[in-house]
Amino acid sequence: MSVVKPLQAAQAIPFIKRVKDQCPLVHCITNDVVQNFTANVLLAIGASPAMVIAEQEVTAFVNVANSLLVNIGTINNNTAKSMLLAATETQKNQLPWVLDPVAVGSALIYRSEIAHQLLLLKPTVVRGNASEILALGGQNSSSKGPDSQDSTESALNAANLLAQKYQTIIAITGDVDYVTDGHNTYSIAGGDINLTKVTGTGCSLSAMVAAFIAVSTDALLATASACYMMKRAGELANKQQGLGTYAVSLLDQLSLFGDSHQ
Numbered sequence: 717m718s719v720v721k722p723l724q725a726a727q728a729i730p731f732i733k734r735v736k737d738q739c740p741l742v743h744c745i746t747n748d749v750v751q752n753f754t755a756n757v758l759l760a761i762g763a764s765p766a767m768v769i770a771e772q773e774v775t776a777f778v779n780v781a782n783s784l785l786v787n788i789g790t791i792n793n794n795t796a797k798s799m800l801l802a803a804t805e806t807q808k809n810q811l812p813w814v815l816d817p818v819a820v821g822s823a824l825i826y827r828s829e830i831a832h833q834l835l836l837l838k839p840t841v842v843r844g845n846a847s848e849i850l851a852l853g854g855q856n857s858s859s860k861g862p863d864s865q866d867s868t869e870s871a872l873n874a875a876n877l878l879a880q881k882y883q884t885i886i887a888i889t890g891d892v893d894y895v896t897d898g899h900n901t902y903s904i905a906g907g908d909i910n911l912t913k914v915t916g917t918g919c920s921l922s923a924m925v926a927a928f929i930a931v932s933t934d935a936l937l938a939t940a941s942a943c944y945m946m947k948r949a950g951e952l953a954n955k956q957q958g959l960g961t962y963a964v965s966l967l968d969q970l971s972l973f974g975d976s977h978q
């Protein structure tokens with residue numbers, strides 16, 4: 717078992733600043749539910765989003781972008797082809813990329829098979845909730861579609877094994893986030909339960925991770941820093957008016973980072 721260290725805010729701040737300063741272009745092949753929210757989250761943190769999906773375009777575009785996000789949330793035959801082409805090209809050229817294995821496991825056999833094919837293409841980071849990481853590791857999980865029903869602690873062992881086997885970084889998000897390379901692990905506490913009641917926070921966090929690893933050589937700390945930023949913004953967002961306002965306020969808080977607060 718790897719050593720778990722709580723991430724300090726001061727460790728995350730330089731990574732958050734670097735994204736703002738360098739404005740990385742993030743190529744997103746993501747699901748139909750969260751396209752707009754993800755683009756707005758990336759803009760809020762100072763990155764540039766590009767949703768480029770066609771199989772005729774993805775190979776060229778991964779070489780133009782600074783990093784790639786592959787999210788299988790509403791996968792179909794066409795998008796699966798694009799995802800595999802894009803990931804193959806990033807692996808060939810050793811470009812940073814993130815896999816978000818939305819809802820793997822349970823009855824969803826097609827996406828689970830594609831997720832395993834994508835894992836073999838060496839994602840820099842895999843970001844999922846506890847149920848997804850347990851399922852990816854071949855362990856029992858109790859998801860509810862894209863939502864987790866498992867604790868992040870229960871997925872820590874699976875995360876360590878996956879990280880070692882595929883030489884990747886695994887970020888498990890939930891009440892406490894854990895980010896591990898199989899040897900060193902950061903924990904990030906805090907956040908807010910409302911983050912689970914707005915669709916796309918997990919998916920857009922994966923896009924944030926793609927932006928953070930695009931501008932850093934320390935992918936472990938960069939990933940943990942992105943997790944910190946989402947949790948902190950989730951704490952600061954307005955919880956008095958209902959979930960619609962909360963979602964918009966979350967964007968506000970992400971965009972205000974570094975100006976009025978950390």
Ligand SMILES: Nc1ncnc2c1ncn2[C@@H]1O[C@H](COP(=O)(O)OP(=O)(O)O)[C@@H](O)[C@H]1O
Nearest residue numbers: 845889890891906907908909911917918946947
């Ligand atoms: N119980 C919780 N308390 C506080 N924050 C949470 C909780 N569950 C999830 N989060 C936060 O919500 C964000 C999305 O994570 P999660 O809900 O696990 O992703 P997904 O949408 O992929 O299931 C992350 O920032 C995570 O830390």
Ligand SMILES: Cc1ncsc1CCOP(=O)(O)O
Nearest residue numbers: 747749789862916917918919
């Ligand atoms: C509801 C839903 N169904 C397929 S993808 C998706 C979005 C899930 O977003 P998140 O995992 O960030 O909550």
Ligand SMILES: [Mg+2]
Nearest residue numbers: 912916917918
């Ligand atoms: Mg969610």
